[in-house]
Amino acid sequence: MLKIENINFYQDDILIENHDLTIEDGIITSAQPSIKSNKKAERLVVPGFIDLQIYGAGGKLFSAEPTVESLSIIEDDLLKKGTTGFLACIATNTPQVFNECIKTAKEHRPYAKNCLGLHLEGPFLNPKRLGAHVPEFVRKASLDEIKALLDFGDGVIKMMTIAPELQDDDVIQYLLDHNVVVSLGHSNATFDEAISAYNKGIQTTTHLFNAMNPIHHREPGIPTAVFNHNKAMASIIVDNRHVSFDVVKFSQKLLKERIFLITDAVTECSTGPYQHKLVGDKYVMPDGTLSGSSLTMLMAVKNCVEHCNISLIDALKMATEYPAKLIGKDKIFGKVALGTQANLLVLDDKLNITDTIFKGDLISN
Incomplete structure (x- = not known):
């Protein structure tokens, strides 16, 4: 007791x-x-924090070191920082890396603490909106590939970011039918294409405003589609680097319970395709491209309260209740x-x- x-x-x-x-x-x-x-x-x-998109912690980038040991180190580090549930995220990479990460997640599953599964951010993205993702690994999904991927995943793949304007409807429906949370992201979808994707069942949007078309008064694009839809959710990175605090402020006012916090956090890495370097309070790729954040969930909550005029109770819900509902874990978290x-x-x-x-x-x- x-x-x-x-x-x-x-x-x-x-x-x-x-x-x-x-x-x-x-x-x-x-x-x-x-x-x-x-x-x-x-x-x-x-409540403990829920982070549905984090690449690494404790000095370990999961895709660069896809071992049970590194996943355990990430778990322990995040627990100390208040994250009691998370999805380990893997960016666009080779099939071999994805398979190794999935294999490790399955091996670790009987002993998992706060790792709830995997979020695959790619490789089925739009090459026009890649950000720090590696273009040579990006491709369109086939239904056979998705079936094989989920079969091999055996339930550890909980979430997937895709560019729906480039994917066939049967691919999207198969993911939804197999309880994968599908997120629209790294996409160049028009307003109408985004609305159509949400109406087909895509539940959420990956890091709102990043790796998508911006709001324009004649070409409203993805952010405006999220704001105008009655169900679509969106994650957001509240570090004032990926998104201005003032933009976070009005986004929360519009979306309310449909917006939630992620860290999109990485750690320094000097091997593989994602060589993140910390410059000040942000991570960049070797060419200077902004990559993941240096946030913790607690920092994101504090930023909401201190810089975005969001009440503490709403900021806490953005870090706990709302992401828990999205992945069907609201009875536990x-x-x-x-x-x-x-x-x-x-x-x-x-x-x-x-x-x-x-x-x-x-x-x-």
Whole structure:
């Protein structure tokens, strides 16, 4: 049993103050007013973060070192930083690298902690909107290739970013039928093509504004399609490098529960096609192209609150509840509620993590 005394937490958007939480067998079993302290609680308990797009952590870029050991190092590093669930992302690469990453994820699955599976960002992208992706590996998907990929993946492929304007409808439908979250990204789709893709069932959009056409008053493009659709979601990188804080601000006002945070984080790497170098607070490729971020999920939440005029409760939902719902894990992640698994963070009054609780166990930070 674990007891967290004299804390605050949000329940249905209401701040519940000065309570004790009891955790038994990994489940939150009790929330009672604290009777041991007359002091106003300064600590806040929130759900653990969910990052649906991260390439590496702890000095390990997964695609460059696709081993069980490196995946375990990434898991442990992210747990200490408050990410209790994540999808390991693989950028456009050779079939051999994809297969090795998938094989490793399957081997690791029985022992996985916070790694929930894989996000394949490519190779079925639009060559006109690649960003830092390697053009020689980009291609159109065939249905046979997708069938073989998912068969080999055996359930570890949870999400895939594609350019839908270049893919056949039967490919998209096969992914959706096999419970893969499909995200529109690295795409040059027109407004009408993007709306059509969302209407076909594509659920979300990869790193809004990046690697897609911009908003234009006569050619509205992908961002405007997301804003105008009634269901389409979008991830966003809140580092003021990939997207301006002011753009994040109006995007959140328009999308509300349809926008969620990702880090898109990488780590320094000097081998393989993705040789990320940290320059200041951003990562770039050898030619200077902006690549992944240096964000943590906590930094993204703080940026939302401190620079984007987003309330703390909304910023936390963007990092927890909304991505959890997208991947169908909202009964396990994203809430502080009785009967739910205790994947929690304890924050001090400056929003720094003092403790991570994962499946009811206290993780040393």
